[in-house]
Amino acid sequence: MRVSRLMLVTLRDDPAEAEIPSHKLLLRAGYIRRLAPGIFAYLPLMWRVLRKVSRVVREEMDAAGALETLLPQLQPADLWRRSGRWAGYTAGEGIMFHLHDRQDRELGLGPTHEEVVTSLAADLLRSYRQLPVNLYQIQTKFRDEIRPRFGLMRGREFIMKDAYSFHADEACLAQTYAVMDRAYRRIFARCGLRAVAVEADSGAIGGSASQEFMVTADAGEDLILASPDGHYAANQERAQSLAEPAVPLAGGLRAGGAGEPLATPGQATIEQLCAGHGLQASQVVKVLLLLARFEDGHDQPLLVALRGDQQLNEVKLANAVSGRLGAKHGALLEVAALTPDSLKRAGLDPLPFGFLGPQLGDDLLAGGGVAPSFLRLADHTAAELEIFVCGANQPDRHLLGASWSGLGLSVEGVDLRAAQPGERCVHDPRQRLEASRGIEVGHIFQLGRKYSTAMDACFTTEAGSSEPFWMGCYGIGVSRLAQAAVEQHHDGNGICWPLAIAPFEVLVVPANVADAAQAALAGRLYDDLLQAGVEALLDDRSERAGVKFKDGDLLGIPWRVVVGRGAAEGRVELVERSGAGSHELPADDLLAHLLPRVERQRRGLLDG
RNA sequence: CGGGAUGUAGCGCAGCUUGGUAGCGCACUUCGUUCGGGACGAAGGGGCCGCAGGUUCGAAUCCUGUCAUCCCGACCA
Numbered sequence: 001m002r003v004s005r006l007m008l009v010t011l012r013d014d015p016a017e018a019e020i021p022s023h024k025l026l027l028r029a030g031y032i033r034r035l036a037p038g039i040f041a042y043l044p045l046m047w048r049v050l051r052k053v054s055r056v057v058r059e060e061m062d063a064a065g066a067l068e069t070l071l072p073q074l075q076p077a078d079l080w081r082r083s084g085r086w087a088g089y090t091a092g093e094g095i096m097f098h099l100h101d102r103q104d105r106e107l108g109l110g111p112t113h114e115e116v117v118t119s120l121a122a123d124l125l126r127s128y129r130q131l132p133v134n135l136y137q138i139q140t141k142f143r144d145e146i147r148p149r150f151g152l153m154r155g156r157e158f159i160m161k162d163a164y165s166f167h168a169d170e171a172c173l174a175q176t177y178a179v180m181d182r183a184y185r186r187i188f189a190r191c192g193l194r195a196v197a198v199e200a201d202s203g204a205i206g207g208s209a210s211q212e213f214m215v216t217a218d219a220g221e222d223l224i225l226a227s228p229d230g231h232y233a234a235n236q237e238r239a240q241s242l243a244e245p246a247v248p249l250a251g252g253l254r255a256g257g258a259g260e261p262l263a264t265p266g267q268a269t270i271e272q273l274c275a276g277h278g279l280q281a282s283q284v285v286k287v288l289l290l291l292a293r294f295e296d297g298h299d300q301p302l303l304v305a306l307r308g309d310q311q312l313n314e315v316k317l318a319n320a321v322s323g324r325l326g327a328k329h330g331a332l333l334e335v336a337a338l339t340p341d342s343l344k345r346a347g348l349d350p351l352p353f354g355f356l357g358p359q360l361g362d363d364l365l366a367g368g369g370v371a372p373s374f375l376r377l378a379d380h381t382a383a384e385l386e387i388f389v390c391g392a393n394q395p396d397r398h399l400l401g402a403s404w405s406g407l408g409l410s411v412e413g414v415d416l417r418a419a420q421p422g423e424r425c426v427h428d429p430r431q432r433l434e435a436s437r438g439i440e441v442g443h444i445f446q447l448g449r450k451y452s453t454a455m456d457a458c459f460t461t462e463a464g465s466s467e468p469f470w471m472g473c474y475g476i477g478v479s480r481l482a483q484a485a486v487e488q489h490h491d492g493n494g495i496c497w498p499l500a501i502a503p504f505e506v507l508v509v510p511a512n513v514a515d516a517a518q519a520a521l522a523g524r525l526y527d528d529l530l531q532a533g534v535e536a537l538l539d540d541r542s543e544r545a546g547v548k549f550k551d552g553d554l555l556g557i558p559w560r561v562v563v564g565r566g567a568a569e570g571r572v573e574l575v576e577r578s579g580a581g582s583h584e585l586p587a588d589d590l591l592a593h594l595l596p597r598v599e600r601q602r603r604g605l606l607d608g
Numbered sequence: 609c610g611g612g613a614u615g616u617a618g619c620g621c622a623g624c625u626u627g628g629u630a631g632c633g634c635a636c637u638u639c640g641u642u643c644g645g646g647a648c649g650a651a652g653g654g655g656c657c658g659c660a661g662g663u664u665c666g667a668a669u670c671c672u673g674u675c676a677u678c679c680c681g682a683c684c685a
Contacts, residue, residue, distance in 0.1 A: 011619055012633095012635080013633090013634070015620080016614090016621095016677095017678065037677075095683065143683085145683065146684095149679095154683090158685070159685095314682085334682085335682095442685070443685065476685070479685085480684095480685055511643080512643055514643075543643095544644085545644040546643090546647080547646050548646095549645045550646045553645090565644075
């Protein structure tokens with residue numbers, strides 16, 4: 001390809017809409033253009049990158065025995081009602097674009113394809129003899145993100161590879177899950193990305209085991225906590241750690257554990273309370289009030305107890321709540337803090353926030369249009385406290401020396417606390433968690449039988465009975481991956497694509513096209529490279545050399561061949577974009593020198 | 609949806625406080641000089657100043673409303 005024919009428009013200034021380096025560079029280098037929030041045109045260079053990523057994904061999925069397919073993006077609401085996800089995905093902050101057709105039928109624009117593929121499987125797969133099957137597709141997904149961000153990182157329309165596997169038993173699912181795990185590691189390595197696998201929350205999709213693949217980069221939206229020995233890594237949403245032991249509270253139980261009143265005027269925060277009375281945060285039980293909204297309209301007040309020095313992990317909380325009430329009330333739509341304002345809106349009496357204790361009665365909920373009793377949850381660290389300080393449920397008053405039984409409460413500990421960097425690891429208390437940031441580019445799940453049961457997707461077993469499929473699902477954000485590659489591979493001058501996914505492999509730059517010797521030699525080398533099967537780009541523009549060098553750096557083509565002053569003597573210069581080095585060599589030696597290197601780099605970071 | 613900011617040429621911005629002919633840099637077109645790290649000179653083209661009302665002799669500028677975009681939180685590949 002010739003640059004003069006490439007529709008290349010590069011920008012000298014950073015567009016104001018971009019925040020992170022990869023987004024700025026993709027815009028500046030002419031790879032993408034924004035059409036609306038979260039909606040982008042992939043310009044020809046970008047499309048070449050996306051096709052290369054897709055090709056790697058395709059090759060590895062095919063090698064892992066998966067079958068490529070293409071499923072509809074317009075999906076009938078009925079299908080989603082059968083899985084129970086229609087309301088959760090459309091109402092409230094649901095992310096599915098949905099519409100009515102001319103017959104007034106409801107349709108959704110596919111944010112994911114579990115429903116479609118499960119109904120298809122139910123149709124086609126009748127016998128255990130046909131299993132296992134792993135179907136995948138690479139296509140555009142639509143999600144009405146609450147806040148699209150960072151270019152392709154969080155778009156409302158993006159390219160995804162999604163795969164769904166069907167099995168006769170759990171062991172077979174686990175086997176395919178492991179095969180996908182290996183395939184994913186190969187995919188990211190082949191694309192030249194450093195990625196780490198972390199334990200993850202399975203979120204809205206549901207299911208049991210789940211693992212995310214994170215491209216490490218400072219601009220990543222996710223916080224990863226990992227042990228230095230490499231044996232444990234998890235998304236903070238999911239991470240577990242050992243909390244520091246609580247400092248025992250002096251003075252023992254008071255009033256048989258019912259606690260003695262402690263005057264705490266204006267001490268509404270843990271810090272003020274501790275400072276005022278020489279207490280440690282770990283000696284305090286703090287209480288958070290929240291309201292969980294369910295699909296069926298049920299509004300459930302939550303009373304969450306945490307040890308004073310701990311933070312709530314909202315993902316763990318949401319899982320605990322939907323685990324307890326989801327079966328009865330449908331999807332959990334939202335969990336929000338109860339505030340003085342929201343209490344008033346619900347028609348409830350004001351509460352002494354800052355002085356709440358776990359013994360807060362249900363009676364105050366009466367007449368508020370919400371469930372009449374709290375769902376009471378306590379984190380392990382709070383439940384394990386034998387003697388503690390807590391709010392007295394009156395302004396300016398706490399209780400000293402209370403215990404759970406003394407307050408007349410029985411609590412079961414649940415993991416609700418957010419693990420923090422620096423805390424001890426569960427698998428080895430000598431290790432401490434370290435934090436890093438990552439961009440989630442892949443996620444694999446063992447879904448189990450959630451969807452197949454909901455949608456009545458069954459097959460006949462060897463014994464002749466009918467059972468729902470065991471399912472797995474496996475996603476890769478193709479367009480996100482491409483941008484994540486830029487985030488991981490760039491410098492002050494522009495992009496440094498890993499060769500395996502670069503739009504072109506070699507850029508031939510005649511320093512001065514007006515120089516007949518340079519133009520002729522550059523043209524010859526360009527032809528030779530194409531002949532040799534190298535994806536070459538020739539910068540034939542009558543620009544000054546400096547402009548072409550700057551643009552070349554910005555574009556990030558891995559190799560640059562400069563045909564300049566030495567052209568008359570048949571000498572050219574070879575520059576590797578990612579390295580600082582460059583060296584001169586005879587033009588006749590170029591192919592012999594370059595080809596083995598290009599071939600090696602086409603394998604990305606794959607060893608051997 | 610809550611909090612913050614911004615809408616002026618393709619991109620980046622000034623002008624607005626104190627109303628009076630719409631500007632700068634980059635990009636684009638033509639000519640000349642230059643030619644290995646975003647050249648220089650000359651000449652040009654391009655604007656419903658987000659939109660709608662209002663105030664005024666007169667509005668990019670003041671007032672009201674509205675829409676859009678971006679940033680901070682909840683969502684996810």
